[in-house]
Amino acid sequence: MEGSSLQNITLCGLGVVLLILASISLFAYGSLIGVGLAATVSNPILIVAIANTVSLVLLAGLYSQLHLLLAHTQRTNEELLVEIGECRREEAQKTELIQALQESEERFRVALKNSPIVVSNQDTDLRYTWVYNPASGVEGSTLVGQLDTELFDPENAQRIIPIKQRVLTTGVGERQEIVITVDGKLRYYDLTVEPLWNQAGEIVGITCAAANITNIHIREQTLHAIFEETIDAILIADDEGYYVEVNPSASQLFGMPNSQLIGHRIADFMEPGFNFEQVWRSFVEMGQSMG
Structure with missing residues (x-):
């Protein structure tokens, strides 16, 4: 014009x-x-x-x-x-x-700085086109153009590639917890993979976000070990007062196996006439107010 x-x-x-x-x-x-x-x-x-x-x-x-x-x-x-x-x-x-x-x-960048999250884009051949905040202090630009098979050993690559290929094929994002070996140590990641679309509605690649949850997983394992091995009876109930998890000491205390305790309500073990509903409701509200 x-x-x-x-x-x-x-x-x-x-x-x-x-x-x-x-x-x-x-x-x-x-x-x-x-x-x-x-x-x-x-x-x-x-x-x-x-x-x-x-x-x-x-x-x-x-x-x-x-x-x-x-x-x-x-x-x-x-x-x-x-x-x-x-x-x-x-x-x-x-x-x-x-x-x-x-x-x-x-x-x-500020949100991801010093965070254990790696964000990346890959094309339909699963070659990296952009990587931000890679682990081990590696520059993201050095990873561009490479495949997962070139960055990971075959065992680790085969844990990751099928997830990404499914997203490319179906166009439906996936989120999974994966375990890979890095420097001889197990690393746990919360991996999210989403399809990357162009303006014509075609899939041109994927976007991945991998959060390192190794420390969280280790703490969970530690807490689970304490839960299982402590001599104190520990019972976990949901908001309705039903047992969802019990440890061996609790089973021994009640004289019932875990499978029978789980699904019972706390009120089932209260004395007749005890107003459990009111007490439990106050307990839940107090817990919610405390966050």
């Missing part, structure tokens, strides 16, 4: 120049004809007047065309100014979008 307007302006400018030159030439030509005829006829003044009149008529026609060209040029200039204004508005919008994107990216 902008190129078309500039072309119109150029053509109009050339037309104006040509009309001016043609007008000058025509006026001079008419005058010369009049002068030439005046030398051969008995009434030269009349001949010159007629020649000049014809020249003026032609010049009037040329002036009319020139006026139309100038009007067209003015309209073209106005259209160009409108287009320039639109371009400036679009440029301002692009600048705002770029600034918003930069701010969003900065928040993203």
